[in-house]
Amino acid sequence: MKDVPGTAPEEQLLVALARLGQALRISSYRNAGPYRLSPLQADIVSTLAGHPHQRRLGELTDALASSPPTISDAVKTLAAKELVERQRDASDARAVTLTLTAAGRTEAERLVHMPDEFAEALAALSPNDMAAMLRGVSAMIKSLQDRKVIPVSRMCLTCTYFHPDAHPRTDKPHHCGFVDNPFDDAELRLDCPDHMSS
Ligand code: SF4
Structure with missing residues (x-):
């Protein structure tokens, strides 16, 4: 029996991640909305x-x-476009601070909604696949953050409140000290407002 041809799984995974990034960019251009936001403007x-x-x-x-x-x-x-207001920082005259206007907040609410094509693609994943993917991308992102390849994000893996495997051999092995509750891989956060840097 011959081996399946192809490159290493690591390389295949990088190809897959690049394809997903491409799909997100295309989706962002299609979802430019009433203010014709570029992907960067939408990110801001x-x-x-x-x-x-x-x-x-x-x-x-x-x-x-x-x-x-x-x-x-x-x-x-x-x-x-009257979505953002710029002010001089009261504590540092050289710094500029930014806030969303009311129209900017409305636009942010629109951007929160996941595009249908991504909602459908994610709905097709089993709970186990979803948990495995979240665990995998969280570990990759933390490694890239540790190497300063990407900026630090407010994720469980870099949070003071995160206690991994605090409840071993249970279906919710991790513990969040902020809400004082156990949780599993499928609930790992990658952008949590309650995050505290460890
Ligand atoms: S506070 Fe947020 S980032 Fe920190 S462990 Fe809890 S859920 Fe995760």
Whole structure:
């Protein structure tokens, strides 16, 4: 019997992740909405919505792993569309802080809704496959964050409150100290508002 031809599974997985990233970008262009948002502009609106307090321009640049001129240009466009307001930071005259306008918050709510094609693709996954994928991508993202390839995100694996395998041999092996509850791989968070850096 001959082996199945092909490259290493690691390479196949990277191809698959790249394809998913491509699908997300295409979906983002199709979902530009009434303000014709580019994928970066949509990311900025979504990122600001996830942070109830004002954010500095520099923090946004770090969070989105972009460059100051690129973010600055996108923010100018969002301000012209009246989705974002820029103010001088009260504690540092050189810094600019950003907040969403009411229209920006409405746009952020629209962006929260998952495109139908992704909802259908995810609905086809079994609970076990969903948990395995979340576990796998969380571990990959943490490794890339540790190597400073991507910015730190508010994920369970980097959270003070996260106690992995605190309840071994149960169907909810991990524990979140913030809500004081056990949870399983399928509930791992990759962007949690209650995250505290460890
Ligand atoms: S607070 Fe959020 S990020 Fe931290 S362990 Fe709990 S669910 Fe995970």
